Amino acid sequence: MKIVVCDDHLLLLEALGLALSSKGHEVVGLASTPEEGVAAVAEHHPDVCLLDVNFPDGTSISAIHQIREASPQTKVVMLSAEADHGIVGRSIAEGAAGYVGKEKPIVEIVEMLDRAVRGQLAVEPSLLQRALRPQKSATDDPLWSLQFLTDREWQVMRCIMDGQTTEEMASTLGVQRSTARTHVQNLLTKLGVHSRLQAAALISAHGTPETWPAHLR
Amino acid sequence: MKIVVCDDHLLLLEALGLALSSKGHEVVGLASTPEEGVAAVAEHHPDVCLLDVNFPDGTSISAIHQIREASPQTKVVMLSAEADHGIVGRSIAEGAAGYVGKEKPIVEIVEMLDRAVRGQLAVEPSLLQRALRPQKSATDDPLWSLQFLTDREWQVMRCIMDGQTTEEMASTLGVQRSTARTHVQNLLTKLGVHSRLQAAALISAHGTPETWPAHLR
DNA sequence: AATCGCCTAGTCCCGATGAACTATTGCTGC
DNA sequence: GCAGCAATAGTTCATCGGGACTAGGCGATT
Numbered sequence: 082m083k084i085v086v087c088d089d090h091l092l093l094l095e096a097l098g099l100a101l102s103s104k105g106h107e108v109v110g111l112a113s114t115p116e117e118g119v120a121a122v123a124e125h126h127p128d129v130c131l132l133d134v135n136f137p138d139g140t141s142i143s144a145i146h147q148i149r150e151a152s153p154q155t156k157v158v159m160l161s162a163e164a165d166h167g168i169v170g171r172s173i174a175e176g177a178a179g180y181v182g183k184e185k186p187i188v189e190i191v192e193m194l195d196r197a198v199r200g201q202l203a204v205e206p207s208l209l210q211r212a213l214r215p216q217k218s219a220t221d222d223p224l225w226s227l228q229f230l231t232d233r234e235w236q237v238m239r240c241i242m243d244g245q246t247t248e249e250m251a252s253t254l255g256v257q258r259s260t261a262r263t264h265v266q267n268l269l270t271k272l273g274v275h276s277r278l279q280a281a282a283l284i285s286a287h288g289t290p291e292t293w294p295a296h297l298r
Numbered sequence: 299m300k301i302v303v304c305d306d307h308l309l310l311l312e313a314l315g316l317a318l319s320s321k322g323h324e325v326v327g328l329a330s331t332p333e334e335g336v337a338a339v340a341e342h343h344p345d346v347c348l349l350d351v352n353f354p355d356g357t358s359i360s361a362i363h364q365i366r367e368a369s370p371q372t373k374v375v376m377l378s379a380e381a382d383h384g385i386v387g388r389s390i391a392e393g394a395a396g397y398v399g400k401e402k403p404i405v406e407i408v409e410m411l412d413r414a415v416r417g418q419l420a421v422e423p424s425l426l427q428r429a430l431r432p433q434k435s436a437t438d439d440p441l442w443s444l445q446f447l448t449d450r451e452w453q454v455m456r457c458i459m460d461g462q463t464t465e466e467m468a469s470t471l472g473v474q475r476s477t478a479r480t481h482v483q484n485l486l487t488k489l490g491v492h493s494r495l496q497a498a499a500l501i502s503a504h505g506t507p508e509t510w511p512a513h514l515r
Numbered sequence: 516a517a518t519c520g521c522c523t524a525g526t527c528c529c530g531a532t533g534a535a536c537t538a539t540t541g542c543t544g545c
Numbered sequence: 546g547c548a549g550c551a552a553t554a555g556t557t558c559a560t561c562g563g564g565a566c567t568a569g570g571c572g573a574t575t
Contacts, residue, residue, distance in 0.1 A: 231551065244496030247531070259554050266533070267551095275533075276561090278495050279461030285502055448521065464562075476524050483563070484521095492563075493531090 082198060083127035085110035087118030087144070088160060089136065093183065097131070100187045106194075115144035123151040128198045131190075134161040134172060134180075145176050156197040169204065173273045179203025230271060237264040238284060241277045299415060300344035302327035304335030304361070305377060306353065310400065314348070317404045323411075332361035340368040345415045348407075351378040351389060351397075362393045373414040386421060390490050396420025419490040419500060447488060454481040455501060458494045 084106050088094045091113060098108045110121030115136050122130050130148055134141045145157050156178035159169075169180045178197040181190050182205065193203040230238065233254075240250040240261075251261040265277065274280050301323050305311045308330060315325045327338030332353050339347050347365055351358045362374050373395035376386075386397045395414040398407050399422065410420040447455065450471075457467040457478075468478040482494065491497050 233552065241495065242499060244491070244493060244499040246493070256552085257554060259556085260552070262532085263554075264552085266535090269533075274461065276461060276463070277532080278458065278498060281495060281498060282459060282461040450522065473522085474524060476526085477522070479562085480524075481522085483565090486563075494562080 082106045082129065082194065083109050083125060084194070085112065085118060085121045085125060085127045085130045085155075086160075087112040087115065087121070087130065088133040089113050090133075101191070104187065104191055106191070115140045115147075119144055119147045119151060122148045122155055126152045127155055129156045129158055129178075129194050131158050131160045131181075131194070132177075134159045142172075142175050145172070149176050156194075156203075158194060158197050158203055173204070173271065178273060181205065230268065234264055234268050234271070237261065237268055238280070241265070241268075242281045242284065299323045299346065299411065300342060301325050301411070302329065302335060302338045302342060302344045302347045302372075303377075304329040304332065304338070304347065305350040306330050307350075318408070321404065321408055323408070332357045332364075336361055336364045336368060339365045339372055343369045344372055346373045346375055346395075346411050348375050348377045348398075348411070349394075351376045359389075359392050362389070366393050373411075373420075375411060375414050375420055390419070390421070390488065395490060398422065447485065451481055451485045451488070454478065454485055455497070458482070458485075459498045459501065 084101055086094060086097050086101070086108065087110075088097070094111050094113060098111050101108050109125040109127055110118075112118035112121050115132075118130065118132060121127075132141060132144060132148070136144065141159070145159075148155060148157050157176065158179035158181060159172045159177050160181060160183060161169075162183050172180050179193050180203070181193045185205070189205070193205070196203040236254060237250065240253060245253065247258055247261050247265065250265075251258045254261060269275065269277070269280060272280050272283055274283060301318055303311060303314050303318070303325060304327075305314070311328050311330060315328050318325050326342040326344055327335075329335035329338050332349075335347065335349060338344075349358060349361060349365070353361065358376070362376075365372060365374050374393065375396035375398060376389045376394045377398060377400060378386075379400050389397050396410050396419065398410045398420070402410075402422070406422070410422070413420040453471060454467065457470060462470065464475055464478050464482065467482075468475045471478060486492065486494070486497060489497050489500055491500060
């Protein structure tokens with residue numbers, strides 16, 4: 082697995098490089114700025130890029146886009162300190178394939194990278210659960226989920242998990258096919274999956290009763 | 299909902315007719331033999347036909363085929379006494395859309411008929427669970443499930459519930475796409491559903507840990 | 516030995532689905 | 546009023562998925 086790591090903490094950067102190498106992976110680039118990171122990805126086209134979310138002024142987010150443009154097959158996995166976990170939802174929405182905390186052991190990080198390259202959403206269940214749960218209370222950090230799924234999208238999710246087709250869904254929701262299609266599309270994008278089935282699998286694997294908005298349960 | 303009922307117990311037949319009528323459904327035919335039942339279906343093209351499984355010499359099974367041929371949109375729901383529950387799997391495999399026991403209250407039977415016309419598999423969870431569980435022990439009645447799903451099909455089911463596409467499935471199973479397609483096809487037919495998603499919904503709704511063959515859990 | 520069931524593999528057809536867009540409406544908060 | 550967002554609706558295109566088939570090889574049961 083070819084990997085580029087991009088983080089401004091040089092100590093962590095080098096340590097991660099060594100650790101990943103020792104696990105049998107090929108670390109083809111170590112970058113300390115988003116620019117270097119994007120350049121390294123463009124040059125080496127790695128399988129996955131570990132990218133710090135902590136770069137200032139949203140440069141991490143724009144780096145996601147640049148990386149995906151420069152090397153579409155490269156999966157971007159966000160790397161974050163605990164204090165920054167708030168943007169897990171945002172990261173995925175912007176095109177990241179995964180999100181891991183710096184406090185996690187190397188083995189778990191490698192596992193998440195594996196998931197990412199297999200095309201699966203690579204988010205620790207604990208974070209995913211929280212990200213999936215809509216934040217209704219004003220005291221909750223809205224960045225946590227950005228209302229990860231809207232009410233309508235949760236309803237669409239229900240239809241999907243009932244095995245309904247687009248048409249059935251449209252009639253149960255009382256909208257046009259095209260609208261139902263759009264909702265499904267947005268849903269898939271937000272969950273970072275590529276089929277309704279994967280979306281259903283994701284929710285049934287990580288979902289708890291509390292995952293669902295109370296008024297839709 | 300237009301209904302034809304076919305059962306050789308005249309008392310039950312008429313009682314069912316009255317009961318269904320009182321529930322607001324249109325009973326367009328009451329038949330006491332498979333022949334009459336098929337004829338009634340051919341004439342009225344009902345939404346659903348309640349058919350006794352207890353007719354001799356497999357005439358119930360052949361009646362399923364005749365009904366589906368004469369009126370493809372008509373759903374066949376098998377009606378059985380407790381002693382005959384053994385062929386629930388067979389019934390579905392032969393094209394029935396559902397299976398209800400005569401001991402059930404009218405409301406449940408109506409609910410199952412509703413499920414059937416909505417295109418869902420109409421089998422009581424308790425029976426379904428037993429039908430889904432492969433019978434490994436020789437003391438179990440083999441007719442119960444007819445090895446409802448084969449080992450390979452359970453593996454395919456796993457892949458489906460993991461959200462894999464046909465191609466991914468083929469590679470994890472080490473076979474050609476076409477083979478994986480065939481397994482999926484057989485699986486859908488056996489479960490009486492029309493999409494992978496519905497199959498996944500079915501198993502996750504009715505499946506228990508014991509539903510899965512021990513060596514594949 | 517013959518049959519049956521399972522696994523394997525393939526074909527054709529068509530509708531459903533997912534990707535990638537644009538665009539309008541209406542609500543909400545600034 | 547204006548910006549942002551959700552919901553609505555639409556288009557085009559390529560691919561996937563499901564239905565309906567056929568068929569060979571292989572092991573087990575009869």
